[in-house]
Amino acid sequence: MLGTVERVNETARGALIVFEGGDGAGKSTQVQAVARALEFQGRTVKRTREPGGTPLAESVRGLVLDPAHAPVDADTEALLFASARADHVNRFIRPAIERGEVVISDRFVDSSVAYQGAARGLGLEHVQELNEWALRGLTPDLTVLLDVDTSVAESRRTDRGLAADRMEGEDRDFHTVVNQAFRDLAAAAPERYLVLAADQPIEVVTDKILDRLAEVLS
Template sequence: MTPRPAPTPPPAALRHPSGAFVVLEGGDGAGKSTQAGRLVAALRAEGHDVVRTREPGGTPLGERVRELVLDPAHGPVDPRTEALLFAAARAAHVEQLIRPALAAGRIVVCDRFADSSAAYQGAGRGLGVARVAELNAWATAGLVPDLTVLLDVRAATGRARRLERDGGAGDRLEAEPDGFHDTTRRAFLELAEREPGRYLVLDAARSAAELAGEIAAAVRARLAVEVAP
């Protein structure tokens, strides 16, 4: 049985009054990078100061970790090492880029964050969602997004999109079988059910333009609540 997506979250006051932190999550092939680019362009066109970033990455150290942990040429990586590498890159990302940007009043749009580790390493690798979430809460000093947009995609759909995009020559995680990606999808949906006020769950099979409009509207609603008298 397919888990039911969480309802659209109502506008809520931002966790970071001096800035806003928006994260796009979802399985491989869901269109996160496309939607991050569209959202950043829309917000900048409205005059907002926006930082676009990604995980793993966002800093020189994070980009090096990305190469190490995702490139199949580096050979197999055991689950605990994988989880720790992601957490280390995330700690640097938060301290060096995300928190300073939020403190400066900027909007940060990030392609993946801690919930990806909970889904991929916690559920997909079998390390335990709660254990991996605790590790990343420590690594980020408790930083939580104001809004997490979950682009929900079936494993087979994501695989077909990756095949069309790059011929199937994906990274180590993208190359995992559909069963692995089905597990991570269920984990994402369960995380969303636990925090419906933080999540916006969207069917990623819809058109990119339609998704972009709904995502931008949700972000504007959050920002409007914060600036309202």
């Protein structure tokens, strides 16, 4: 199914749709599925990720996620993510939205709040304030939280057979804190969030996201 979003004309407004969740929640799969569906319905879609999305931000990604650079001070980590986000927003996201395109991002500022604010202990408000200059008022039109149990996500990461980056390689307690932080953020802003159990069939999750996007993009 392709959801209930109707085909659109060239004057459709742009939007920022963000996918959040712990490592192994299935964000990349849903980003691809939703992007294909929206493109079929006539929208211009730009897929991106954080950290990353621009050459500079991708370079920062390589630095901050490389296990060879561990340990990284929590404040330094948060500042690196925020600087990458500033370039991403200014050079990629905001211009695309202004052109009327739909930007779909695999992670955004709430990841910094969950990972550095909660799991690294910097404080949620501190990390949110740190990122204000990077965002300059930009807020996602919809944040999809793919909620998955920490043990299930851990199993998925193992099944992929890929070397874990510095974040994925953290212990179970770290990821448990991250997942709970995402749930708390969603509970505090239900109008912006769509929370879905990530253990449902992929097609079911995709259809539920598209149903919500029919309201957001109308």
